[in-house]
Amino acid sequence: MNQLQDYNPSxxxxxxxxxxxxxxxxxxxxxxxxxxxxxxxxxxxxxTANGPQRILDASIQLDLFDFDNPDGxxxxxxxxxxxxxxxxKNNYYRDLAAKIIERLAQGKELTDTPDLTPVLxxxxxxxxxxxxxxxxxxxxxxxxGKRVAVIGGDHSSPLGYFQALATQYPDFGILHxxxxxxxxxxxxxxxxxxxxxxxxxxKIPQISKLVQVGLRDICHDExxxxxESNGRVVAYYDQAIKQKLYSGQTWIxxxxxxxxxxxxxxxxxxxxxxxxxxxxxxxxxxxxGGLELEQSFCLFRELVKSGKKIIGFDVCEVGDAEWDGNxxxxxxxxxxxxxxxxx
Numbered sequence: 001m002n003q004l005q006d007y008n009p010s011x012x013x014x015x016x017x018x019x020x021x022x023x024x025x026x027x028x029x030x031x032x033x034x035x036x037x038x039x040x041x042x043x044x045x046x047x048t049a050n051g052p053q054r055i056l057d058a059s060i061q062l063d064l065f066d067f068d069n070p071d072g073x074x075x076x077x078x079x080x081x082x083x084x085x086x087x088x089k090n091n092y093y094r095d096l097a098a099k100i101i102e103r104l105a106q107g108k109e110l111t112d113t114p115d116l117t118p119v120l121x122x123x124x125x126x127x128x129x130x131x132x133x134x135x136x137x138x139x140x141x142x143x144x145g146k147r148v149a150v151i152g153g154d155h156s157s158p159l160g161y162f163q164a165l166a167t168q169y170p171d172f173g174i175l176h177x178x179x180x181x182x183x184x185x186x187x188x189x190x191x192x193x194x195x196x197x198x199x200x201x202x203k204i205p206q207i208s209k210l211v212q213v214g215l216r217d218i219c220h221d222e223x224x225x226x227x228e229s230n231g232r233v234v235a236y237y238d239q240a241i242k243q244k245l246y247s248g249q250t251w252i253x254x255x256x257x258x259x260x261x262x263x264x265x266x267x268x269x270x271x272x273x274x275x276x277x278x279x280x281x282x283x284x285x286x287x288x289g290g291l292e293l294e295q296s297f298c299l300f301r302e303l304v305k306s307g308k309k310i311i312g313f314d315v316c317e318v319g320d321a322e323w324d325g326n327x328x329x330x331x332x333x334x335x336x337x338x339x340x341x342x343x
Contacts, residue, residue, distance in 0.1 A: 009073060013060035019079040020059045020333065029078035031336055032141040033149045036157035037086055038130055040093040040123060041190040043101055044285045047320030049090045052082050052151045054325030055318055055332060062329055068301060072337030079151075080137070086130060090153075093126050097190070104188055120189050127156065127192035134160030142168055147339060151332060152316030154194035154284055155182055155271050159201070165267060165312055166206040172265040172311060173209035174201060175258075175303065177274035177296055179287040181215050181222040181235065194284070194317075197269075199225075202233070211261050213299065214238050214274035217287045234261045238289045251295060255302040266303060268313040270296070270331060272324070279327045282319025293327065300338050310339040 004023065013021035019033060026032065035052030042048065056079060064073045096119050103109075103116055110116040138148045138161045150158045155178070165172060176182075176198060183202075187195035201207055209232060216238035226233045236258055244254055272279070277286040279293055303310065313335040318328035 009064045024076040024078045029076035031077045031147045033079040035082040035151050036153045038090050039154035040097050041193040042154050042284050048154050048284050048317050050320040051318030055328040058325035059329040066337045069337035069341045072340050075340045093123050124191045131160040135163050138164035150314040155197045155316040156192045156194045158314035162201050166204045169265050171208050173262040174267050174269050176212045176269045178271040179217050179273045181218050183222040183225045214291050216289050255299045259303050259306050265309050265311045270315045271317045273317050280324045282321040282324045283317045304338050304342045310342040
């Protein structure tokens with residue numbers, strides 16, 4: 001399928017089932033992208049399970065010239081087909097989870113009649129199976145010398161990928177863009193909740209550092225976890241970032257300070273609700289404030305300039321709408337090119 005000699009990067013994007021209409025398959029691509037259409041535990045707005053499809057649909061409209069890495073597309077990028085069995089499981093378990101969320105919102109116990117604790121157990125097992133599936137797929141690709149990226153679903157999606165990276169890298173950090181810290185322990189009883197992804201990531205000993213950028217909707221317990229982490233978790237709250245900028249610090253200086261906390265190998269975990277909500281208004285839990293798109297790209301650029309290596313990335317919480325897909329596709333392509341550059 002790799003017909004590069006006949007491929008015109010300035011031509012019309014082909015609808016061939018691959019991201020950006022690129023002419024690569026699993027064998028010829030160096031970057032393999034997995035879609036995880038999963039949002040079983042979402043507690044506010046639904047639709048992010050369709051994020052991967054929205055990103056794929058929008059990606060055909062993007063021009064391929066990238067200012068940071070004009071030939072970045074040549075690395076070979078391939079999106080593995082969106083798994084329909086996970087889409088179906090997501091829809092089934094999403095309905096079950098809604099009953100649990102509703103029960104808790106009413107201030108009632110799960111053990112009240114009818115007893116919902118078996119339902120919770122079933123949902124946690126289903127989430128674990130998705131994590132295991134992703135772990136296996138990512139490890140297989142990494143063992144073949146390929147780089148990997150993940151498109152969620154909600155932010156619980158990349159856990160299996162983090163675990164696969166941990167088998168390859170004894171020490172790596174996560175640069176986490178988000179409005180939320182996601183450090184809740186089994187939020188609403190869901191062990192693999194979207195609000196618990198970084199709590200679960202911190203159970204992986206190989207992840208030595210978590211630098212969180214853009215946080216602005218956070219609970220007391222999460223602040224306590226950050227404050228008591230002995231520097232393993234470093235938070236850049238949105239209001240503190242803005243205060244630095246309003247007082248005359250440059251964004252580049254702030255970026256360099258953030259990057260100074262990270263080890264040599266870095267995974268970027270990008271929840272689009274870390275951005276100003278005008279960019280992805282249909283994300284699961286939008287919060288006023290946040291980063292501009294170019295601000296986040298500038299941060300990643302500075303990471304590459306620092307000589308640190310981007311070993312992977314995930315993009316999560318893209319909403320089920322055309323504009324959100326457009327912005328999501330641009331983030332995926334930019335991170336693909338910057339990861340390629342950082343090697």
